[in-house]
Each structure stands twice: as structure tokens, then as C-alpha cells.
Amino acid sequence: MRRIDLTQMKENEKGIIVELLGGCGFLRRLEVLGIRKGKEVKKISKQVLGGPVIIQVGNTQVALGCGMARKIIVEIK
Amino acid sequence: MKESGTSLENLLKREGKKNSTKRNLIINSFLLDDRHYSVEELHQRVKELNPKISLSTVYRTLKLLTAWGLAYERRFDEKNIRFEPAHQAEHHDHLVCLKCGEILEFKDPRIEKLQERVAKRYKFAVLRHKLELYGYCRRCQR
Numbered sequence: 001m002r003r004i005d006l007t008q009m010k011e012n013e014k015g016i017i018v019e020l021l022g023g024c025g026f027l028r029r030l031e032v033l034g035i036r037k038g039k040e041v042k043k044i045s046k047q048v049l050g051g052p053v054i055i056q057v058g059n060t061q062v063a064l065g066c067g068m069a070r071k072i073i074v075e076i077k
Numbered sequence: 078m079k080e081s082g083t084s085l086e087n088l089l090k091r092e093g094k095k096n097s098t099k100r101n102l103i104i105n106s107f108l109l110d111d112r113h114y115s116v117e118e119l120h121q122r123v124k125e126l127n128p129k130i131s132l133s134t135v136y137r138t139l140k141l142l143t144a145w146g147l148a149y150e151r152r153f154d155e156k157n158i159r160f161e162p163a164h165q166a167e168h169h170d171h172l173v174c175l176k177c178g179e180i181l182e183f184k185d186p187r188i189e190k191l192q193e194r195v196a197k198r199y200k201f202a203v204l205r206h207k208l209e210l211y212g213y214c215r216r217c218q219r
């Protein structure tokens with residue numbers, strides 16, 4: 001099992017969120033959007049350098065800023 | 078699956094608002110980025126994804142997020158009003174560019190300490206503070 005952040009995931013790769021590195025404001029924002037520990041995420045597209053990361057959580061696709069994507073840690077089987 | 082009380086759907090339901098794809102797009106774009114957006118900038122950004130979104134919808138949505146404590150409205154001066162996503166709940170200060178309006182965040186424990194010392198010297202009980210440095214960003218100095 002590998003632990004990486006969202007920017008390091010490959011296209012179409014799936015992982016389970018195991019850690020969120022941020023304060024409570026950050027966690028609340030993610031919580032509202034249904035992004036929390038234990039959820040499965042799938043990386044949709046390769047990102048351009050410094051550009052947003054597009055992932056799928058449940059049945060919604062979201063684009064995260066690069067800084068935020070680095071704070072979300074997933075485990076890849 | 079049962080959703081928690083703080084889910085977007087629940088928050089909207091409490092306001093008596095229905096799920097709208099446009100509003101969700103604005104909320105997603107704002108909450109998943111760490112930028113200090115002006116209403117116009119966020120409008121520009123979401124218009125690339127859905128050209129039918131109006132400036133007033135963006136403004137109303139940002140006000141809603143502010144009411145929920147997910148965004149903070151910051152007035153740097155009359156013409157430069159920005160919305161900042163709730164982050165660390167940690168204190169930080171700002172560098173404000175007078176030309177392009179860019180806002181950088183910084184935190185320096187030495188400055189924080191120094192302020193405490195100043196307050197002590199004046200026997201002043203500080204509740205909060207705001208430090209903003211105005212000038213030109215790296216790009217605008219060229």
C-alpha cells in the first residue's frame with residue numbers, strides 16, 4: 001500500500017482518503033462537499049503544472065486547487 | 078446513504094433552497110481553492126465552466142457561504158472586496174497589491190510576539206488584530 005497526496009496520483013487511479021492535513025476550517029469546507037476520511041476518490045485527469053486537480057468523489061467531479069490537493073492524503077492498494 | 082447535518086444539501090435545505098447546478102458549481106470552485114477571490118474573479122472562473130452564470134448569482138452564493146461561516150468577507154479598501162475560504166481557523170496577515178489587487182498571506186510568529194509586547198507596554202488588552210501591508214507585488218514591480 002502506498003500513501004500519496006492527490007497531486008501524485010496517476011490518471012484513473014483510485015484511492016481511499018486516509019488523512020486531511022489542515023485546520024478545522026479546511027476540514028469543514030471538505031466535509032460540506034462530502035470529502036472525508038474513508039471516502040474513495042478517483043483521479044480524473046492529469047493536471048497541468050500548478051493547475052487544478054480533477055477528482056471524482058461519489059458521483060460528483062470536483063476540481064481542487066493544487067495547494068489543497070497536496071493536503072489530501074490517500075492510500076492506494 | 079445518510080448524509081451528515083453539515084452537507085451542502087442540508088445547509089441549502091435549511092435555507093429553503095433547492096439544489097442548483099449553477100450554485101453548486103460556484104460553491105465547489107470557491108471552497109476547493111485557497112485563493113482570495115473577488116466576486117468578478119470568481120465569476121470569470123466559473124463562466125469558463127458555465128457561461129450562463131451571472132455575476133449576481135456568484136455574489137449571492139458568496140454571501141450565503143459567508144453566512145455559513147465557510148467564507149470570510151474581507152474589505153481591503155472600498156474597491157477591493159475579497160472572499161476568503163475558511164481555512165485553518167488560524168490567524169494570518171496579508172500583503173495587498175495596490176495595482177493588480179493580489180493578496181498574499183503571511184504569518185510570522187515574531188511579529189505576533191512583538192504586537193503582544195507593544196500591547197503590554199500600553200497595558201492594552203488585545204482581542205484581535207489585522208495587519209495589512211500595502212504595496213506592489215513581484216509582478217507589478219516590473
Ligand SMILES: [Zn+2]
Nearest residue numbers: 169170189208
Ligand atoms: Zn498577525
Ligand SMILES: [Zn+2]
Nearest residue numbers: 174177214217
Ligand atoms: Zn500586483
